[in-house]
Structure formats: C-alpha cells, structure tokens
Amino acid sequence: xxxxxxxxxxxxxxxxxxxxxxxxxxxxxxxxxxxxxxxxxxxxxxxxxxxxxxxxxxxxxxxxxxxxxxxxxxxxxxxxxxxxxxxxxxxxxxxxxxxxxxxxxxxxxxxxxxxxxxxxxxxxxxxxxxxxxxxxxxxxxxxxxxxxxxxxxxxxxxxxxxxxxxxxxxxxxxxxxxxxxxxxxxxxxxxxxxxxxxxxxxxxxxxxxxxxxxxxxxxxxxxxxxxxxxxxxxxxxxxxxxxxxxxxxxxxxxxxxxxxxxxxxxxxxxxxxxxxxxxxxxxxxxxxxxxxxxxxxxxxxxxxxxxxxxxxxxxxxxxxxxxxxxxxxxxxxxxxxxxxxxxxxxxxxxxxxxxxxxxxxxxxxxxxxxxxxxxxxxxxxxxxxxxxxxxxxxxxxxxxxxxxx
Amino acid sequence: xxxxxxxxxxxxxxxxxxxxxxxxxxxxxxxxxxxxxxxxxxxxxxxxxxxxxxxxxxxxxxxxxxxxxxxxxxxxxxxxxxxxxxxxxxxxxxxxxxxxxxxxxxxxxxxxxxxxxxxxxxxxxxxxxxxxxxxxxxxxxxxxxxxxxxxxxxxxxxxxxxxxxxxxxxxxxxxxxxxxxxxxxxxxxxxxxxxxxxxxxxxxxxxxxxxxxxxxxxxxxxxxxxxxxxxxxxxxxxxxxxxxxxxxxxxxxxxxxxxxxxxxxxxxxxxxxxxxxxxxxxxxxxxxxxxxxxxxxxxxxxxxxxxxxxxxxxxxxxxxxxxxxxxxxxxxxxxxxxxxxxxxxxxxxxxxxxxxxxxxxxxxxxxxxxxxxxxxxxxxxxxxxxxxxxxxxxxxxxxxxxxxx
Numbered sequence: 001x002x003x004x005x006x007x008x009x010x011x012x013x014x015x016x017x018x019x020x021x022x023x024x025x026x027x028x029x030x031x032x033x034x035x036x037x038x039x040x041x042x043x044x045x046x047x048x049x050x051x052x053x054x055x056x057x058x059x060x061x062x063x064x065x066x067x068x069x070x071x072x073x074x075x076x077x078x079x080x081x082x083x084x085x086x087x088x089x090x091x092x093x094x095x096x097x098x099x100x101x102x103x104x105x106x107x108x109x110x111x112x113x114x115x116x117x118x119x120x121x122x123x124x125x126x127x128x129x130x131x132x133x134x135x136x137x138x139x140x141x142x143x144x145x146x147x148x149x150x151x152x153x154x155x156x157x158x159x160x161x162x163x164x165x166x167x168x169x170x171x172x173x174x175x176x177x178x179x180x181x182x183x184x185x186x187x188x189x190x191x192x193x194x195x196x197x198x199x200x201x202x203x204x205x206x207x208x209x210x211x212x213x214x215x216x217x218x219x220x221x222x223x224x225x226x227x228x229x230x231x232x233x234x235x236x237x238x239x240x241x242x243x244x245x246x247x248x249x250x251x252x253x254x255x256x257x258x259x260x261x262x263x264x265x266x267x268x269x270x271x272x273x274x275x276x277x278x279x280x281x282x283x284x285x286x287x288x289x290x291x292x293x294x295x296x297x298x299x300x301x302x303x304x305x306x307x308x309x310x311x312x313x314x315x316x317x318x319x320x321x322x323x324x325x326x327x328x329x330x331x332x333x334x335x336x337x338x339x340x341x342x343x344x345x346x347x348x349x350x351x352x353x354x355x356x357x358x359x360x361x362x363x364x365x366x367x368x369x370x371x372x373x374x375x376x377x378x379x380x381x382x383x384x385x386x387x388x389x390x391x392x393x394x395x396x397x398x399x400x401x402x403x404x405x
Numbered sequence: 406x407x408x409x410x411x412x413x414x415x416x417x418x419x420x421x422x423x424x425x426x427x428x429x430x431x432x433x434x435x436x437x438x439x440x441x442x443x444x445x446x447x448x449x450x451x452x453x454x455x456x457x458x459x460x461x462x463x464x465x466x467x468x469x470x471x472x473x474x475x476x477x478x479x480x481x482x483x484x485x486x487x488x489x490x491x492x493x494x495x496x497x498x499x500x501x502x503x504x505x506x507x508x509x510x511x512x513x514x515x516x517x518x519x520x521x522x523x524x525x526x527x528x529x530x531x532x533x534x535x536x537x538x539x540x541x542x543x544x545x546x547x548x549x550x551x552x553x554x555x556x557x558x559x560x561x562x563x564x565x566x567x568x569x570x571x572x573x574x575x576x577x578x579x580x581x582x583x584x585x586x587x588x589x590x591x592x593x594x595x596x597x598x599x600x601x602x603x604x605x606x607x608x609x610x611x612x613x614x615x616x617x618x619x620x621x622x623x624x625x626x627x628x629x630x631x632x633x634x635x636x637x638x639x640x641x642x643x644x645x646x647x648x649x650x651x652x653x654x655x656x657x658x659x660x661x662x663x664x665x666x667x668x669x670x671x672x673x674x675x676x677x678x679x680x681x682x683x684x685x686x687x688x689x690x691x692x693x694x695x696x697x698x699x700x701x702x703x704x705x706x707x708x709x710x711x712x713x714x715x716x717x718x719x720x721x722x723x724x725x726x727x728x729x730x731x732x733x734x735x736x737x738x739x740x741x742x743x744x745x746x747x748x749x750x751x752x753x754x755x756x757x758x759x760x761x762x763x764x765x766x767x768x769x770x771x772x773x774x775x776x777x778x779x780x781x782x783x784x785x786x787x788x789x790x791x792x793x794x795x796x797x798x799x800x801x802x803x804x805x806x807x808x809x810x
Contacts, residue, residue: 016458016461019462053421053485054484054485054488057421057485057489057492058489059492061491062488062491064498064499065484065488065499066484068483068487068501069480069481069485071480072477072481075474075480076455078473079459079474080459080462082467082470082473083459083467083470084462084463086463086466086470087462087463087464094473096473096550143504144504145501
C-alpha cells in the first residue's frame, strides 16, 4: 500500500465534468489499494472572478481580506470533489487549510508554510477515506486565513507529501510531463521520463511553466519524489527526483527559453568601485527585477554595464538609466527589447567538458550572434536576437541529441 | 457610545453597488460614535449557484460537504464588505464563523449555536474597528464547518447581539418595518413603531416573512432588542421588544394571513380513544406537517376530524386518508385546497374580552363563512374560503382601528 498526494490545478477541476473525471481517477487509485490525499485549486476562472469583485470594491484591497476572499475558491472545489467522490461510492472528507491545519507565517497573499498537522488526515486515511485538502491556503498563529501566492497549490501538495512522507506527489496538469523543450517550437521535443530537481529548477526559472519554482525547491529540500502527469490522458509523466549515480544521463536534459526579456546597456561608465550598485540600486528602488548582468572593463578605464529585465519593465528601466547617465558620467544608454534568452540545462555538464563550446559553435554555424552569456553549474544561457529563437532552439535540440527517435 | 449589531441579508449585499451602500451606512454610524458589528449573508443568487453545482455532483450531497460549500458564500461577502469599508476610510476586519468562533452542535445544515467567543470582536471594537462577521455559519467542537439553516444569518445577528450585550440588533431587509398587515392586500396598512416578541412570533408563524421565527425566539429568550429596517430607505423601522406595561397598546397589532393552506376532513369516524393519533400518525410518517386541527363529536357517537396542511401536501395527505378510511370505519374523506387562514394578533387580547366575537361579527357582516377556528392567548385564527381573503383582511383591518390616519 502506497501513499500518494495528488494535486489537480484549476483547469483540471474547471467544470462539473472534469471534477467527476478527477473523482473517477482518485477512486481507481484508492480501489487499487493506495492511500490518496488530493489537493485542489479553485475552479479555473473563479479566482479571476473574485479578484474582479475585489477590485470593484477597492483599487488596492487589503491583503488580509484578499486572502479571506480568494480562499473561498478552493473551499468550493474541495466540497464539490468530495460530493463527486461520494457519488461514485468513495468515502472522502474535505479540509480547508485552517482545518488541516496548515500553519503559515502571517505574510498575507504570499505566506510560507511553517508546519502541517497531520493527525486528522492520518486518521481519515487509516479509516479508508480519501482526504481532499484545499490548496493555496493556510492559517497563521492568530487564526487569520493566509494564502501562499501564485502556484501555491503545488506547494501545498509538496508540503503535504513531505509531512505525510508520501511515496510520491503527483502534479496533474494539462501537459503530460516535462519536455526537452517547448513542443510548439520544436516538434521533435521528447517527454523526459526523469529529470533531477536541480534541472527542473533551472528549467522552471528559465520559463518552463509546468511547475511552480517554489514547489520544486520545497520538493528537493524535503526529498519528495514529484511526478508531473496529465489530468486528461493516461501515462507515467515525468518523475522529478534526485540524481541517481547509475542513471544513464544525457549530457543535457532540456532547452529552455524566455521571450519576456529586454536588454539595457549603460556604456562608457568611468570604472570606479561601486558602479554596479549605483546603477542597480535605483533600478531595484523602482521594483524592477534584473535577470542577467554582464560587465566588461575596456582598455580605456571605462566600463560597459549590460543587464536584462522583464520586457514589461523595459521603458521604466531605460528612464532610470537616462536619469543616471549624467550623474555617473556615462556616455550612452542603449537597449533592445527584441531579444530572447536561450538556455541549455543538464547535470551532465558537471562531468563533461566542452558543452559550452559545442553550444556556441552550433549557434555560430547558424549565423546567430551571441549578445550575452551567463553560466551556472548545470546551465548555460545566452541572449540572442528574438528572430533567431526557433532556429537556435531547434539546432541545439538536434545537436545535443534530444530529438525523438 | 452604543453597540449595535447590523444584519444585512442577501438582497442588501446583492451587488457591488449595494455592498458599497452598506459600507456607507455602517461608516456613518461608526462616525457618529457607535460601535458596529455587521453580520452579512451571501450575495443574493450565490447560494442558489452553489446548490446547483452541488446537485450536479450528487443527487443528495452529504450535509458536511454542503456546509463546507455554502459557507463560502458569506465568506466572500465579509471580505468584500471590509474592502468597501476600507475604501471609505473605515477600519474593519472580517471573521468567518470558525474564526469568531461561533461554536455550534454538529447538526450539519441546521446547527444550533452553543456559545460565541467574543474576545476578538471586543478587541477590534475597542481598537475602533468595525467587525464584519459571516452569518449563517459556525464550527463544531471538532472544527467542522456548520451552517444554521434557512434564515440563519438573522440568528447569527441576534446571537452576537446577545453575546455582546448590544444595545440593539438591526435587521436590514427590503421592507421598512413590520406592518399591521400586507400592504399589497390592504393599502391602508400601517408600519408599526413597536411590536412585542410574542406578537412578532405569531405574525411570523402565520406567514409574515419579515423575520425568521428562530431569530425572534432567540431575541425574546435573551432579551435582545430587535429592530427591522429598510436597507434602501431611511427610517426607524419597527422595534421588537418586551411589552411595556405603560405602553398604550392597541387591542390587536396586526392581521396575518396564509394562502398556503389546504383543509382535509375524515367524517363519520367512530369516536374511540386514539382516533386522532391513528389519523395523524400516518400523516406524520409521510413527513406532512399539520397546522390547525379541529375535532367535533356528533350526537351519533361518530366524530368529524378536520385539519389543515400545506397546500403542496394536499394530494399526498388526501391519499393517506383514503387509505385509512376503511381501517378506521370512517364514512367520507373530503378536502378543500381553496382555503386560507386569517389571524388577528395582539397582546391586548389578554386584558380585553370580546375580541373574538368582534372578529366573528365583522366576518358575518360581510357574509363570510368561518370553516375552522383556532385560538391562542394572543391570536385568533379562522379558516375561510380563499375568495374572501382580501375582503376579510380589509374589513378586520378597519374594524380593529388599524387603518392609517
């Protein structure tokens, strides 16, 4: 008898029919002898409906009351799923975050889980029941309702799996697993049977939308085996787990890319200590997040400082640099919002030299100019012109042996 | 500084604009120096939407899960109302039934309140905040969400007023008070400034829909001064309170009527002990509620047994009687579903003789035949043919001096 935590997102429980399909899937697993805890999100569209109501009340609603409001979304789903389970003869009980209880800090709309009480869940599982828990929500020490922020239901699923020492945490979604890259860009993209936590983290931070970064971190930290599967199709999905030494690993596991980037350069800055913070301080003060940073010192004692930001922040960031130009004695502010970031990811990089040079050669052979480079232990990212995106990803996909047989 | 509990029903919080209007009303009272606790229902339509979703899942959803589902309706309203209050610069905090906490028994969908913890509410009021509480819901000893059943938000309001020893509990609704009778039937009907709990109970049980019976009982028991007012118009409404000896009381306070009645008679039943229970037992077994009962013993040792039921139960009740006829040796089963009950209500009856005979004479003068009579200490009810309803109510309204000046 194994214990699984199943997490279903908003699309998977978006209609009456889909909730019934989830009930069927859960009942099948329970009847096969497994213990099942289900974590659900709000029905798709419900959170948007509630947010719109809130905005009608107040331009900037209080976070405490937003949490009271939004947490009703999952509460509706847990009740409906339990009814659907009862309807197919599967005993089940629902719990809100407060009821479980999932204790969090008091950071409304972005709370962190501190502790999960598992007594009620264990008692229900031992009694042969399926337990249905509201994702995304918790309760603080004072009994205030909190929510975990975007993608919080994934985090609830992983945290519950950790607390219950579940065999696996299944994240059901609208894709059937993690792919070597986006199949819409590379038709030959392959579903991975396995991927390591670290690789998944890099893929997620690079724009792969399959899983919420926080839940992957959490799963890695507490060693929860995470499996991404389709709610709508059969299949084993992709298992995210620790690296196994005997695993026959490919050099790289996947290629991620991000279209939401824009590049800014402050050129000809006198190279004095503290230049970087003098530039990035005012950027941070505007609440603009910086991604890649490259600084080159030229022979003339001046430096070119280049960084990327989210494309939505491009104009604001450029205005900040214009204001700084005179103050810092810089020569030119330039920028480009038609760039993309392409990254190759793989734990195989650790033990194989020459992967970076292979990547650069593949791009050069296609006539693609690399504008920026950034590397980590298991990832190499380059910034290129947006028009080369598909060409670059397909060429790299083939060159690193990721194409489907 | 007075402490008031304001209760707003679903219609009063049915739209964004109405919630904002409630916020304005509450802020005005707070700014005038009063402490305000607001109890709200789900936005009108929301409960029906949730019930429909539940029915899609299961023909007869589990009551525990119904409570989890339905309690989200009020939870949405408390958050939205707090946002609207914040938006007009009025500090406020929301509480679900669990958070207050409003402890109930475990009878899901019809729970009874056992105890209310008032610590959080008092602390917030002392800090100058308005407190917004979800009506209709509570929590049992095990932490399960419960609901109080139909009209439960009124009960929450009264129970909170009792627990907090509030000066008055205001029930805001779509009428501006309690009337001497239905103004749609008698245009001269007057709004009452005051009415006693007992009178209000009789009016409510006789079909006046202004207040939920249970909340009036509760208010009477705990001596909570209850005021019925309009959410949409100014005015002092009707105060429901204990009889004051010095009060200059009219003989009767109001005239209630109920169109939902049907009459059944089993005639010529041999008059033996236990006949009544032999008839009403099978009726009760069919879950049919009986209202008025009249039994006459004739000279021939046979009895005619007549009672009224809700018009919706008429056919089923008649079938039960047909089945009993032979068994009880009765002669005839007859019935009439075109009857109504008209009642006059007033604590003045206690100290004034002759009110019943005045009532009967007024009806006789109009040529209206009385089919059944039932009396209590402060009420006289008669059953008459439905076609005479308006005539009877108007004649009685005039005869007992209730017409507007």
